[in-house]
Amino acid sequence: MTDILIPAFALMLIMEGLLPFIAPALWRDTFRRMIQFTDGQLRFTGLALILAGMISLMIFQ
Numbered sequence: 001m002t003d004i005l006i007p008a009f010a011l012m013l014i015m016e017g018l019l020p021f022i023a024p025a026l027w028r029d030t031f032r033r034m035i036q037f038t039d040g041q042l043r044f045t046g047l048a049l050i051l052a053g054m055i056s057l058m059i060f061q
Contacts, residue, residue, distance in 0.1 A: 020027040
């Protein structure tokens with residue numbers, strides 16, 4: 001199981017680091033906007049991202 005989890009975690013870190021590396025002003029502005037979201041909006045965004053990831057896994061596996 002760690003044969004999959006460690007590379008997946010590494011790829012997640014790479015993807016998370018791309019935006020602040022390439023466009024730090026855009027990244028900062030995005031976080032400013034996200035702070036203004038309600039809890040419900042943040043939960044919906046998180047759920048949408050989880051579902052998109054699960055669907056992508058099912059399609060590309």
